[in-house]
Amino acid sequence: MKFSPFFLLVILCLNCCKTNDWKKESSNPEFLHRSVKLMTDVMVHDIYSPPVASRTYAYINIAGYEAAIHDNPAYRSLAGQAHGLTAFPQPDKNKKYAFQLAAVNAILTVGxxxxxxxxxxxxxKEQILxxxxxxxxxxxxxxNSLEFGNQVAQHVIxxxxxxxYKQTRSLPKYTVKDDSASWKPTPPGYMRAVEPHWNKIRTFIIDSAQQFKPTPPFPFSMDKSSPFYHEVLDVYHVVAQATSLQTExxxxxxxxxFKLNINGHVMYASKKISPGGHWINITRLACKRQNADFVRSAEAYARLSITLADxxxxxxxxxxxxxxxxxETVINQYIDQKWAPLLQTPPFPExxxxHSVISAASAVVLAKLFGNNFAFTDSTETEFKLPPRKFKSFDHAAQEAAISRFYGGIHxxxxxRNGLSEGNEIGLYISQRLNTRSRNTDIAVLK
Structure with a gap:
């Protein structure tokens, strides 16, 4: 049977369109965003502490980034930049891949x-595949893509x-000291200290856990003329006089x-997103608002996650x-036994x-990616029955996140102030040393 040239041309065009359709559909960054959100939801369900959640975000998003970048020569591997990270497996030049699928598989396999x-x-994973x-x-x-994603994932694992991390699981629990100045467990759960050995975790980009030491805190003193006493009174009064906006x-x-709720003789817990998870979601919102493609979104998650972890x-x-x-401990003992903070005091030293450290660091990194005056609406907490809030910039959000801890009566x-300075220094250091673009390409070029 003979076909006219016109008919053959139509068939060829249809086949080309079909090929382009799957390539276009599989490059949708929603595959990436949904995978990262799934990992957030699982960590909320499993009640991951903020430090442990940050470690998980770093590894899954590095895996996703490394699997995704091979379609675009403008992006650089993190191998040789993050401490201890050696060269990744490379795709076979004789095989065809969908690196977006490889990235999703790498994220979920590591996760x-x-x-x-x-x-x-x-x-x-079954659903998204x-x-x-x-x-x-x-x-x-x-x-081919699944296989390559697995190779990247195993390298990261x-x-x-x-x-x-594994070694810190068997180290001794924190010993509570009897002196007046040291941290004590707080109501209502009087939970033990969270991750007292986290400074032993290998850093990603910063040189060491102690590289950015903040100004020391004010010495403990209940002398009414001391700076510490005045700080305690400030917390006491801000909670007592909190406005509706401050409470919000x-x-x-x-x-x-892991918030403990008390209703009569019944105590139950409610689960919420971690501070790092909140900034991960802000990253998703920024990517979607700027229509960032798959690779650029993977880059944003990786840079933000590494910063959070460090x-x-x-x-x-x-x-x-x-x-x-x-x-809470000081006020109950020296000022007002019945006083309670607006927020539940977290189970670790003050x-x-x-929030101040990680929010300031996150704001620096996201501003480098999306701009200093990137206005956005943060709807992260709507799934926890809280209305969205609008911000003029990432720094604006970081400043509010920080002061929220004062309004809540827990800092x-x-x-x-010193936490914001510490976080800003960490964010700047990482932004300057972490290179995700080739030498002749700047982050601003690919916006």
């Missing part, structure tokens, strides 16, 4: 090894096992992964170095404010 609810990851298949992706490309701000940035390591080093007592102002 599964770092959470308790493995079944939830498996269920989501089927969606990739439904784009019309050829079986050969599908299988092996690297993660050398960061001292405190609740919006609470980000307590910021938590640095902050936690200071927390267990200074061991500063929380306002200085410096973790002194010096902890917030």
């Amino acid at each position: 599964k090894t770092m959470v308790l609810s493995e079944g939830r990851v498996d269920q989501f 089927n969606e990739f298949k439904e784009t019309g992706m050829p079986d050969e490309v599908f299988n 092996k690297w993660s096992k050398s960061d001292n 701000i405190a609740n919006f940035w609470d980000c307590n992964p 910021a938590f390591i640095g902050c936690w080093h200071e927390k267990y170095r200074s061991k500063a007592i929380r306002p 200085y410096t404010s973790g 002194y102002m010096s902890s917030i």
